[in-house]
Amino acid sequence: MQDTEMQPALAAMLDQERAGLRLIIGNKNISSWSMRPWVAMKAFGIPFEEVRIVLDRQDTTSRIAEYSAAGRVPVLLAGDITVWDSLAICEYLAEQFSILNLWPEDVAARATARSICAEMHSGFSSLRSDMPMDIRASLPGKGRTIGSQADIGRISEIWEDCLSLYGAHEFLFGAFSIADAFYAPVVMRFRTYGVSLAPALQAYADRVLAHPAVAQWVREALMETEGLPRHDDSAED
Incomplete structure (x- = not known):
């Protein structure tokens, strides 16, 4: 990847960071769905704030509801945009950071x-x-x-x-x-x-x-x- 190609990608990352990109996840030990977008974001250097909610607790449902009416993790918050569902989150990231090729190029x-x-x-x-x-x-x-x-x-x-x-x-x-x-x-x-x-x-x-x-x-x-x-x-x- 050429330096001239990297500049828009870096600018996009900074824009997302300023927008307050946050990923709401469950326990790392058991939350397989949370693991998927978290690993993808870490692997491609996409900056985000992690918010971890412990699952199977009395307040789990109410805490997740603070971020998504769907009542499930993971949830991605990107400024005014809320994306829930692990696959939808990864597709959103692939669009926003297209220069990074989160999906194969071929x-x-x-x-x-x-x-x-x-x-x-x-x-x-x-x-x-x-x-x-x-x-x-x-x-x-x-x-x-x-x-x-x-x-x-x-x-x-x-x-x-x-x-x-x-x-x-x-x-x-x-x-x-x-x-x-x-x-x-x-x-x-x-x-x-x-x-x-x-x-x-x-x-x-x-x-x-x-x-x-x-x-x-x-x-x-x-x-x-x-x-x-x-x-x-x-x-x-």
Whole structure:
């Protein structure tokens, strides 16, 4: 990227910062939907203020309602604009910071990336319910149901196809993108529940874990102290 191309991007970032870009998230240990836009923003150097709301508390609903009538996290506040839903937030960021290429540049790769993110967004319900994200836990072998095993198989297929067609054995589409941010919580689940992967897929999962944005999220999740006797994804989207 040329310096002359970077100047508008930097100016856009500063404009967003002055507008008070804020991301409302849940606990880092369990809020997989919050993780997605947070990791994307950190990975691409988009400045924002983090507002963390602890889930599964008596005041959780009222606190989230201060930022969004939808009653779910994450929520992005950009000046007078409110964007809720993790995929909508990432699409908004991709538009506002287009020079940074949050989506792959290639048309076919970008279409595939959007498709697999939409599939993650609307599918894999068994994986989410049977193997909820819990970064601090180690639960090898737990949550293995027919449904979750089917979801694991489909995710493995997606990763294999993307790495083979576009990834050049790095991230799903070569450079880190929204797609990798969307599947980062899956990497967390696979680690927590001890899911065995083919060597190439495990190597991909390891690269995601080592990415600075993901590594920072994990570090901060491990520092959280809230006890979590119960969790579902009703306050997340």
